[in-house]
Amino acid sequence: MNAMQPPPKLKKLSLKERYAHLTRELGWKTTYQPMDKVFPYAEYEGIKIHDWDAWEDPFRLTMDAYWKYQAEKERKLYAVIDSFAQNNGHLNITDARYVNALKLFLTGVSPLEYSAHRGYAHVGRHFVGAGPRIACQMQAIDELRHAQTQLHTMSHYNKFFDGLHDSRHMHDRVWYLSVPKSFFEDACSAGPFEYLTAISFSFEYVLTNLLFVPFMSGAAFNGDMATVTFGFSAQSDEARHMTLGLEIIKFMLEQDEANVPIVQRWIDKWFWRGYRLLALVAMMMDYMLPKRIMSWDEAWEMYFEQAGDALFNDLSRYGIRKPKYFEVASKEKHRLSHEVWATFYNYTQATAFHTWLPSEEEMKWLSAKYPDTFDRLYRPRFECWRAMEEKGNRYYNPTLPQLCVTCQIPMIFTEPDDPTTTCFRATEYKGERYHFCSDGCKDIFCYEPEKYVQSWLPVHQIYQGNCGGADLKDVIAWYHINFGVDNFDYTGSPDQKLWDEWQLQRSSNPV
């Protein structure tokens, strides 16, 4: 018999060899074209890299292992989402007001996950070293997965609640969503090193806990097990992303001393941009969760002041100091959430989620958490609005607000040392005036005015006639917000009506 001989068994590769073959050895020096033509974005930002192989990859993850881990997580997540849907999990949330936090997340954050996917795919192509390229490519896939799992998880709520039907479209058009959108577009249109400093370091490393912990703990506290599960599913990815964030900073700083001032300027810029973006989270924590986790003030102390101190102490040996204006952010921690919630209360006629006045019990919580500011400055505002509401005249601000050219948030913030006076900063560039909410936003503009003179400011776009028409109803329709359904106060909304009916049924059919 001529039985076929089995091929000789090859020696199994050691982990180290596998890692080398599947990551570092995927790169090569080009011969048909010069390297700088193949990697045209590697040097223009002024960052000097002498040895790309000095890049450390603490996870040493290879693509085959990556697929295996992710597939396992995916199976678990979809099992939970299915059971949540089959058991009508939405009935177990604390209150329908909670869903408004999800509306904010789906329209404001999930599209950023998708933008991050695109951003990492782009920079993953443009780094010269194979180490950072592979790390960026894996993160690009993670981010796409996060966008997908968030959409899938929240699609269950879309069957019952309003405002969740067109998040992608809204992200590109709705006035308050220009804040997260412009944040990410600023990063994606920067060079690869600035992009990683912006997203991997400043956002994923320094500020991420202030975004994900509040939303995921908020979900857990308010009975939303579906959202908690995608949070868990993303958590191990986030750990990898944070490591990439710290690694890129250390890599740049160790490669050349000339990189230090460039990196410092990016840290300053992206700390401030990220902090301004988190204003939405501050409001969510203090006002939108029916059952609260902790106050914004407490979260800022724990996740930025304490954790940030340790981080920047560690980086000081490279000549890096704390981000500029961190002290302004700390001064604002007693007022941020109140100023932002008041803004959305002003303009709920143009939002895809509902707002409401805090109840007396909620105001007690706010007084206790903000003893220096709440009763003195913000309670009177709410009481005044309550009185108007009781007269059947719920307050809506009828005029469009002035916006900051950099962060695109309405000019609502107050002077760092005086919470009763609005903070105005301005500059002139090529004979034209530009306005800012803070020194942080003004500095960012003044360093690269050519970039920000292009800001797509929703208020000015409405006036220029680019947003579907001149009337509120026209603009709302152009946003794909259903007038009288998705917008206006929670009181009297279809969401509230439906929720109240469910509660009534539940109490009349005790199980």
Next chain:
Amino acid sequence: MTVTAIGPYEFKSRDHVDNFHGNRVVYWHWEEHLMFCAAIALMLPPAMPFGEVLGNVLPGCYGMHPEFSQIVWPKVTWMLDSRPFKPDMEAGLAANHVGHKSLLRFWTPGLHGLGGAVV
């Protein structure tokens, strides 16, 4: 170059006065009245008399505030683009040097917001 870029990078400002159909955007801010969460942005014709804005436009923006009807306009203190300013009520905005994207902040004596809390 004013930007870090791989090539020439020049753009016209997106909010250039030419884009507003002959009007100007002017920002107004009633100090000590933070019920209105931010300064307001109005698109106005440059020839509109200053007094007409106060008499015909601002009531639609601020009129629901109980203190608005008590404002004595001749006593109001103004700042135009960070400089003290005395408006000529009969003259148009342009003649008052109120330009595109000018900021007008005004303080109303005796009226400091509701509840002692600049509401």
